[in-house]
Amino acid sequence: MKNLNFKGRKHAVTATCLLVGMFVLTSAAYANYDDSRGYTSYKDAVKDLAFYQDNFSADGEMSILVDGEKMATIKGALKLDGDDYYIRTVSEASSKKEGSKSESIQVYKDGKAYYYSPDSNSYWKSEGAESLRPDMSDPAVKKGIKFAELFADSMVGDLKNNFVLASKDGDNRTYSVNVSGSQIPEVVNAGISLMFTAANNADRSQSSYVTYESYEKTLAAYYEAQTGKKLADDFYDETNDESNKVLKDFDKKYSDVLKSKGNTGILYVKADGTYDYYKTYAEYEKNVKPSNVATNDIMAMLGTDPYIDSAASTFTLDKDGKLVSDQSEATMTGVDSKGKKHTITMKVAYNISDYGTTKVDTFDTNGKTEQK
Numbered sequence: 001m002k003n004l005n006f007k008g009r010k011h012a013v014t015a016t017c018l019l020v021g022m023f024v025l026t027s028a029a030y031a032n033y034d035d036s037r038g039y040t041s042y043k044d045a046v047k048d049l050a051f052y053q054d055n056f057s058a059d060g061e062m063s064i065l066v067d068g069e070k071m072a073t074i075k076g077a078l079k080l081d082g083d084d085y086y087i088r089t090v091s092e093a094s095s096k097k098e099g100s101k102s103e104s105i106q107v108y109k110d111g112k113a114y115y116y117s118p119d120s121n122s123y124w125k126s127e128g129a130e131s132l133r134p135d136m137s138d139p140a141v142k143k144g145i146k147f148a149e150l151f152a153d154s155m156v157g158d159l160k161n162n163f164v165l166a167s168k169d170g171d172n173r174t175y176s177v178n179v180s181g182s183q184i185p186e187v188v189n190a191g192i193s194l195m196f197t198a199a200n201n202a203d204r205s206q207s208s209y210v211t212y213e214s215y216e217k218t219l220a221a222y223y224e225a226q227t228g229k230k231l232a233d234d235f236y237d238e239t240n241d242e243s244n245k246v247l248k249d250f251d252k253k254y255s256d257v258l259k260s261k262g263n264t265g266i267l268y269v270k271a272d273g274t275y276d277y278y279k280t281y282a283e284y285e286k287n288v289k290p291s292n293v294a295t296n297d298i299m300a301m302l303g304t305d306p307y308i309d310s311a312a313s314t315f316t317l318d319k320d321g322k323l324v325s326d327q328s329e330a331t332m333t334g335v336d337s338k339g340k341k342h343t344i345t346m347k348v349a350y351n352i353s354d355y356g357t358t359k360v361d362t363f364d365t366n367g368k369t370e371q372k
Contacts, residue, residue, distance in 0.1 A: 038160075038165065039163050041317055042163070042315060045315075047145070047149070048321075049312040050136070051134060051136060052136070052324040053080075055080060055081050055348075056080055056351050056358055057078065057079050057352070057358045058080075058351065059350065059351055060075070060350025060351065061073065061076075061347075061348075061350070062074050062349075063346070064347075065344070066298065066343075067343055068345075071093065072093045073092045074089060074090065075089070076089045076090075079359075079360050080358060081131060081360045082312060084108055084109050084110070084360040085106075085132055086105075086107050086108075086361070087106045088103070088104070088105045089101045089104055091103075102173065104118075106284060108138060109360055109361075109362050111127065112126070113125060116368065120369070122368060122370070122371050123370060125362075125372040126222045133277050152336045160179065163175055164176050171319030172319070172324060173316065174315070175315055175316075176319075177313050177314075178310075178312045179308075179311045179312070180310055182308075182310055184308045184311075185265060188308065189308065191308045192307065192308070192332075193274070193305050196305070196306055196334070197300060199299045200300060201304070208264050208266065210255060210266070210267045210269055212268075212269045213269065213270045213271045214271045218269055218272040219231065219247075223246055223250075254267055254269055257277075258354075261277060265278055265280065266281060268284060277322075298344055300331075301336050301342040302334030303336050304335030306332050306333060307333060307334070308331070308332055309332060309343065310329075310330045310331050311326070311329070311330040311331075312328070313327065314327050315327040322355060324351070324353075325350065327348070328349075329346070329347045330345070331345050331346075332344045332345075
């Protein structure tokens with residue numbers, strides 16, 4: 001079962017957009033002049049940061065809690081200077097039994113992209129890179145942004161009055177919004193219900209893959225059986241013929257078992273290397289309780305009729321209306337097929353700084369191994 005985590009910039013951006021969208025769809029403005037501009041100012045600041053600003057620094061953290069237990073966290077830092085950028089992400093998935101952590105750094109400078117893994121102290125490079133900014137000259141992009149903005153405005157409705165001016169500090173203004181489940185527009189919860197119903201009723205009878213109770217422990221047992229040695233703590237940091245061969249043979253062992261079953265069904269590998277085979281996903285789901293929560297499990301935990309229980313946000317804008325900081329939290333509640341109630345909470349906190357003065361340093365290759 002794959003751990004619930006966030007890997008790579010695209011996943012982080014997607015998750016952040018979903019959360020921001022939740023607040024835009026379920027919130028809005030104020031009573032006096034500042035308050036009455038709250039929703040519009042926030043929406044404009046988010047749009048400006050996401051699509052138009054090309055020089056700033058940002059750092060933040062996003063986490064998911066399942067029934068009050070933190071299950072996944074991603075911390076990130078971004079420096080953007082025109083086409084040049086620096087991105088660092090540290091993602092961590094955890095459970096009561098174990099956890100996993102990964103870190104990556106991506107640098108694009110003067111037309112060259114570098115992808116660096118601190119775990120192995122190795123990198124690879126390429127000419128050119130994917131732009132962080134959409135092409136604002138593309139008519140389809142412009143129309144898409146306009147549609148999303150109008151859709152958000154129509155969904156917000158009277159909830160604009162939930163935004164309030166919390167404080168002023170010099171030229172900075174801090175706003176807060178707190179929305180309870182009973183205030184969420186019915187159309188929003190109806191849309192969520194439709195999405196979860198479709199996902200939970202999807203046909204997974206043809207699912208076929210190898211999944212592990214604990215990949216790390218199974219690999220350690222395999223390594224000892226093959227070499228007569230304990231798996232070293234720095235095994236994952238080493239890049240050599242022996243480690244590559246062990247990993248290749250290990251993966252092939254279980255993929256061959258699944259292949260012998262016609263590449264159908266699910267092979268569940270236990271920590272000691274033994275395994276069970278299930279012809280269908282339903283059989284697997286019935287017999288296996290994963291040690292970590294996976295995406296499909298979250299969908300199933302919330303059932304087919306979940307709802308937004310609460311949403312809150314506190315954000316600060318500078319004198320020019322640019323985002324300085326944002327702390328947001330949203331909780332969704334649902335009931336699984338056994339009648340048990342669950343809550344999923346997403347938290348996001350980030351700070352934006354150095355508008356117009358951010359510089360991206362050239363990637364330092366000294367002491368690092370280049371992968372070709």
